[in-house]
Amino acid sequence: xxxxxxxxKEAGFRERTRVADARRRLREAVxxxxxxxxxxLGEADGRVLAETVTAAMDVPHYxxxxxxxxxxxxxxxFGATARSPAVVRTAEDRVGPERAVRVHTGSEIxxxxxxxxxxxxxxxxxxxxxxxxxxxxxxxxxxAPAGEDVAEGQELYEPGHRLRPSDLGLLRSxxxxxxAVGRRPTVGVxxxxxxxxxxxxxxxxIVETNGLTVSRLVGRWGGRATYREIVTDDAxxxxxxxxxxLTKDVVVTTGGSSVGERDLIPEVIDGLxxxxxxxxxxxxxHPVCLGLVEDTPVLALPGYPVxxxxxxxxxxxxxxxxxxxxxxxxxxxxxxxxERKIASEPGTRTFARVALERRDGDLVATPTRASGAGxxxxxxxxxxxxxxxxSREGIPGGERVAVENWEPSG
Amino acid sequence: xxxxxxxxKEAGFRERTRVADARRRLREAVxxxxxxxxxxLGEADGRVLAETVTAAMDVPHYxxxxxxxxxxxxxxxFGATARSPAVVRTAEDRVGPERAVRVHTGSEIxxxxxxxxxxxxxxxxxxxxxxxxxxxxxxxxxxAPAGEDVAEGQELYEPGHRLRPSDLGLLRSxxxxxxAVGRRPTVGVxxxxxxxxxxxxxxxxIVETNGLTVSRLVGRWGGRATYREIVTDDAxxxxxxxxxxLTKDVVVTTGGSSVGERDLIPEVIDGLxxxxxxxxxxxxxHPVCLGLVEDTPVLALPGYPVxxxxxxxxxxxxxxxxxxxxxxxxxxxxxxxxERKIASEPGTRTFARVALERRDGDLVATPTRASGAGxxxxxxxxxxxxxxxxSREGIPGGERVAVENWEPSG
Numbered sequence: 105x106x107x108x109x110x111x112x113k114e115a116g117f118r119e120r121t122r123v124a125d126a127r128r129r130l131r132e133a134v135x136x137x138x139x140x141x142x143x144x145l146g147e148a149d150g151r152v153l154a155e156t157v158t159a160a161m162d163v164p165h166y167x168x169x170x171x172x173x174x175x176x177x178x179x180x181x182f183g184a185t186a187r188s189p190a191v192v193r194t195a196e197d198r199v200g201p202e203r204a205v206r207v208h209t210g211s212e213i214x215x216x217x218x219x220x221x222x223x224x225x226x227x228x229x230x231x232x233x234x235x236x237x238x239x240x241x242x243x244x245x246x247x248a249p250a251g252e253d254v255a256e257g258q259e260l261y262e263p264g265h266r267l268r269p270s271d272l273g274l275l276r277s278x279x280x281x282x283x284a285v286g287r288r289p290t291v292g293v294x295x296x297x298x299x300x301x302x303x304x305x306x307x308x309x310i311v312e313t314n315g316l317t318v319s320r321l322v323g324r325w326g327g328r329a330t331y332r333e334i335v336t337d338d339a340x341x342x343x344x345x346x347x348x349x350l351t352k353d354v355v356v357t358t359g360g361s362s363v364g365e366r367d368l369i370p371e372v373i374d375g376l377x378x379x380x381x382x383x384x385x386x387x388x389x390h391p392v393c394l395g396l397v398e399d400t401p402v403l404a405l406p407g408y409p410v411x412x413x414x415x416x417x418x419x420x421x422x423x424x425x426x427x428x429x430x431x432x433x434x435x436x437x438x439x440x441x442x443e444r445k446i447a448s449e450p451g452t453r454t455f456a457r458v459a460l461e462r463r464d465g466d467l468v469a470t471p472t473r474a475s476g477a478g479x480x481x482x483x484x485x486x487x488x489x490x491x492x493x494x495s496r497e498g499i500p501g502g503e504r505v506a507v508e509n510w511e512p513s514g
Numbered sequence: 515x516x517x518x519x520x521x522x523k524e525a526g527f528r529e530r531t532r533v534a535d536a537r538r539r540l541r542e543a544v545x546x547x548x549x550x551x552x553x554x555l556g557e558a559d560g561r562v563l564a565e566t567v568t569a570a571m572d573v574p575h576y577x578x579x580x581x582x583x584x585x586x587x588x589x590x591x592f593g594a595t596a597r598s599p600a601v602v603r604t605a606e607d608r609v610g611p612e613r614a615v616r617v618h619t620g621s622e623i624x625x626x627x628x629x630x631x632x633x634x635x636x637x638x639x640x641x642x643x644x645x646x647x648x649x650x651x652x653x654x655x656x657x658a659p660a661g662e663d664v665a666e667g668q669e670l671y672e673p674g675h676r677l678r679p680s681d682l683g684l685l686r687s688x689x690x691x692x693x694a695v696g697r698r699p700t701v702g703v704x705x706x707x708x709x710x711x712x713x714x715x716x717x718x719x720i721v722e723t724n725g726l727t728v729s730r731l732v733g734r735w736g737g738r739a740t741y742r743e744i745v746t747d748d749a750x751x752x753x754x755x756x757x758x759x760l761t762k763d764v765v766v767t768t769g770g771s772s773v774g775e776r777d778l779i780p781e782v783i784d785g786l787x788x789x790x791x792x793x794x795x796x797x798x799x800h801p802v803c804l805g806l807v808e809d810t811p812v813l814a815l816p817g818y819p820v821x822x823x824x825x826x827x828x829x830x831x832x833x834x835x836x837x838x839x840x841x842x843x844x845x846x847x848x849x850x851x852x853e854r855k856i857a858s859e860p861g862t863r864t865f866a867r868v869a870l871e872r873r874d875g876d877l878v879a880t881p882t883r884a885s886g887a888g889x890x891x892x893x894x895x896x897x898x899x900x901x902x903x904x905s906r907e908g909i910p911g912g913e914r915v916a917v918e919n920w921e922p923s924g
Binding site: 252254297310314317364509511 | 526555556559560573574575576578582618619620621622633634662663664670676678679680681682683684686687689691707709713714715717718720721722723724726727728729730731733734741774775776817819823843846847848849889890891892893894895919921922923
């Protein structure tokens with residue numbers, strides 16, 4: 105970032121890397137997931153599996169009754185109806201011809217039985233102790249055979265799978281008590297800018313919000329954030345702050361990432377390590393800088409709040425996923441009719457914030473503001489954004505668009 | 515649940531309440547949200563707002579420069595181009611005719627200025643100290659006026675809003691440091707069934723999975739679960755277990771919720787309080803029982819794993835939302851082409867688990883199993899489910915369907 109081009113770069117970005125290329129360079133720098141750790145099942149929700157899981161046993165592990173009723177031989181019920189019931193006698197634990205054993209849902213099917221007749225289809229004759237079976241059952245009916253749910257040896261999950269509560273249930277049912285999962289990446293979040301204050305801003309001062317927002321996003325994405333104190337625009341202070349957090353798995357700064365005279369972070373990264381990308385063809389938020397210092401990704405996000413968030417979602421979210429051994433999940437999206445046109449420049453990926461509203465049974469997406477990378481309310485009061493790809497020059501009103509919800513609720 | 519109908523109920527449910535009606539009865543029983551608590555912003559992500567938030571100040575709270583450059587009077591630049599620049603002189607802190615003050619992004623706009631010309635459009639003439647402005651700016655250009663983002667007095671959020679990281683940033687920018695949010699509901703989760711064991715099942719035994727899965731779902735939905743020990747099918751033991759957890763905001767049991775002779779929980783609830791609903795027209799999972807004991811909702815979920823999960827999503831998830839003062843968020847859905855038909859009975863709401871796969875650019879939803887409320891893999895290995903409404907008799911293959919992801923990743 106130094107040398108003969110310095111003067112020209114002061115006056116703007118000479119070139120802007122496309123989002124996909126910037127992400128690819130970052131991906132190559134994050135060369136391997138972090139080490140894994142073994143956790144009890146109950147603590148593994150949301151974590152990324154770091155092993156292949158093969159079922160160590162059948163589920164169920166025995167032939168079991170799927171209903172309350174009587175286990176018997178299906179052939180003894182053939183042709184039975186309420187008017188012409190089949191008659192059998194009860195037995196204790198072994199089924200023979202015209203013998204039936206009382207079973208409950210989940211009971212082991214007794215030896216000799218091949219079906220279960222439901223309790224509501226049986227009339228117990230108290231006088232004789234006989235049973236009248238009022239409906240025929242086929243062989244295997246109301247029996248859950250061993251391995252019906254999961255067969256021993258079946259491959260259930262591959263590394264990279266993000267665990268959900270139902271997965272934990274299934275894993276426990278095949279005998280797993282602990283799982284190898286990717287460690288949660290630690291992220292140092294450093295807000296920078298001499299204009300920033302924690303509270304009670306004077307004219308010329310701004311309340312710090314980016315570090316707060318990014319820290320909470322890190323938590324949602326599976327990382328552990330350390331939200332640092334504000335650092336002023338001083339190269340030595342910035343260098344020290346970044347170096348202190350090289351013990352983390354990722355360092356994120358906010359502010360000071362552009363090419364102005366107070367934008368010192370790209371040079372600081374360049375001095376400590378390597379700048380991978382500076383300036384990305386996205387809007388809002390092109391002045392982002394992605395670097396690598398001592399194998400630690402350092403993501404310098406722009407200081408404008410919307411620009412900061414857009415870049416965090418584009419670059420920090422996948423980094424946290426990669427470090428856990430996963431790909432980032434697609435954002436939940438909803439399809440809506442665009443209320444009015446979105447402008448964009450070809451070659452730039454544009455993130456247009458929209459509010460969603462149901463109108464006459466149709467979902468309508470209305471852009472919250474035409475522009476304003478600094479206008480935090482345009483994203484905080486939106487329901488998501490529409491991504492305009494580089495190949496397009498805006499999207500006309502009326503078109504059906506996909507609205508990405510990048511901050512979903514559970 | 516007692517009395518002359520007892521014999522008939524043993525043989526099945528006389529009637530099944532529709533899902534919407536069951537939910538309405540439960541909603542009426544959960545008559546008010548829990549008390550609120552005041553939290554620092556940084557701890558409020560994912561919580562439900564319990565107050566109306568009005569902006570106490572403008573954001574920005576002063577006219578500020580939106581770019582690095584020079585603040586000046588727009589009229590002094592009219593007609594300026596690179597070939598015919600406007601010439602102005604620098605000033606310290608006050609702008610007059612043909613005077614400009616150096617500003618940085620975020621600086622207060624000095625008195626007398628009404629626009630900012632970007633630094634890259636200015637050439638500094640070292641010899642004379644004059645500035646050549648190579649582009650005209652309009653009044654207000656590159657100035658973010660006070661209140662541009664948020665105006666003092668503007669209503670930003672209403673109670674019931676589930677907070678996201680970007681909301682926290684916006685709230686901090688308007689001077690909020692703490693927020694009133696709904697308390698997290700506490701949930702006692704009691705797995706029941708004499709066949710259940712924690713590990714190493716013998717024939718006739720089943721590893722407990724429902725309580726584990728439900729506990730983790732409670733956490734995702736904003737509640738705090740206490741995952742209790744297994745309780746056997748004994749009315750006294752079940753009564754004691756439910757009574758112990760009446761200090762919680764919700765009690766959930768799994769298993770023993772149907773009408774068989776070992777299904778004791780509905781009677782236990784009836785003895786302690788009131789059964790609101792027993793038997794719901796949904797599949798898999800009709801044998802659910804919803805009750806109220808000493809104002810505490812008691813949800814008795816069926817023991818079959820898929821039935822348990824379906825009912826937890828239908829009834830426990832909204833209960834946790836209501837107690838926080840919110841409505842449950844819609845599930846993220848994706849539209850896909852149904853690979854083959856789903857069967858369902860009219861009058862019953864059916865949840866058909868499907869796996870999603872991209873094929874020839876089209877998203878295809880394939881039902882994982884035709885049936886099997888006990889088949890946990892049918893839900894754990896699925897990507898979501900298709901809901902077949904009561905009004906329909908199945909869905910033919912080839913139709914475009916909405917696949918609900920009820921366990922989304924962040």
